[in-house]
Amino acid sequence: MTVQTHPLTDRIDRRRLRDYRRSLPTAVRPPWAGILGRALLLIGFPTALLVTWLTVLGDTVSDDGEWDWALTLILVPYAIPPVIGIVMFVRAVRRRSGVRQFRLHDFAEANRFTYQPYAPAPALPGMVFTRPAQSSSFVTDVLRRRSGHALEIGNHTCTTGSGKNTATHRWGYAAIRLPVALPHIVLDARGNNSIGRPALPIAFARDQRLSLEGDFDRHFTLYCPEGYETDALYLFSPDTMAIFVDDAARLDVELVDDYLFLYFPGQLSTLDPELWQRLLATTETLSQRVLRWERWRDDRIRTDAQPFVDSSIAGPGAGRGVAQQGRRLSVRQDWWWVLGAAFAVFGLVNLVIDTVSGWLS
Structure with a gap:
């Protein structure tokens, strides 16, 4: 695939830039x-x-x-x-100045994408878009391709908490539409994790981890629903795993419904020509590879049962479906705060008892 990156670095026509700048929304170009x-x-x-x-x-x-x-x-x-x-x-x-948006707009046109500088967060099923306790979210610098393999690339920003506990989270994402709905599988890239702490916005139960052959475990931690281990081995065959290791070792991967998501803690839609070359080459390779997944079927669904079909995400292969137990991974429950509260109460009670005992003596 030939990627035209010259609009990201070419000299800008200032007259065209002024005309384009007037079309930008206030969310991108405040008054x-x-x-x-x-x-x-x-x-x-x-x-x-x-x-x-x-x-x-x-x-x-x-x-x-x-x-x-x-x-x-x-x-x-x-x-x-x-x-x-x-x-x-x-x-x-x-x-x-609108320079960033102007360059990305021309880059999108040169590569047969559409470009949107700002939009509310899309109704996508990925964990970045459905993070718990989101108070606001939006996407910027979104490139979409509808022809061929449907592809969307952008930067997602969300805010969680309130007051002093407010936190802002930024993720770059690439969304590839799949020909069929698949079980919920996550590849946590070890290359973008902090020491002892995954970068993923959601923590998944550890008993859903699946070890794969070769050195794949050095690069990714794979999570799949209980009972879907054989399906994960089918979907992530050795040649497919090699693609992820070689081309997406620093990207987190999520299969959910009929989407494949690539995530990066930061931005993916940038003005970096080399990043676009690597990213579009990776998505093109994966788009070709996932065509094989169209043959996958969930044997847990009886032929006479109503398959899982969500009209908001239904793609070309929807209607084959995923059984209920395979649609979402189990989220890990952290109990450390309960233990901490118990110890705090225990210490407070002992303090009160000791104080009262001192007064009485």
Whole structure:
């Protein structure tokens, strides 16, 4: 597959860029009023206070001729907000330029994709899109191909928690439509994990791990539903495993319903030509390989039973189905917080008893 990456690096026609920039949504290109308001708030007010303190300290220095460095520490907190404001202002100006979106738009057209700079999170079944406790989510820089093997590549951002516990999670993803619904199988890439901690947004029960032959386990941890071990060995034959090891060793993989997802903790839709070359070559190879999976059938579904068909995800091969026990992996339940709470209560009770005993004695 030949990938045209020159739009990502070619010189930009400034007139075309200005015309394209006007079409960008405010979520991607925020108005100047909001940017300047935040910048003035972070830069102007703290700077005024900083100037006031410098004036006061300057008068102190003029009296005795020596600078009181201890008083200088008072100025540090006032200097931090202006620095943050300047950084935010520069980033906002670069974001409003529309250069990134313009290049990706031309790249998409050159390679027969459509491009969408911003959209609400799509209704996809992958674990990145269905992360528990999401308060908001959206996707950016989405490239879609409908002809041939349906493919979608983009960057997903979601927020979990609230208040001080708010956290933002960013994942790049590639979604390949499959010819048939398959059991829920996850390949956790060891190459993008932290020490002792998987990068996956969801923790799966460890008794669903399946060890495969060769050195595959050095690169991936495979999870499959209980009773689907033989099916996983069929789907991930040695030649298929070799593709994942050679081309996708740093990408997490998920088979769910009639989708194959590739995930990366960061961004996949970027302006990096080499990344696009590798990614599109990998998705093309996998798209050809998964055609073999069309022959898979779930023997657990009786021929006279109503197969699993979800109209929102039904693809060309939907209707063959997956039995209930194979549609989703079991999520690991963490009990450490229960034990921690129990120990805390136990310690508090002992403290109260000891205190009361001291008073009585």
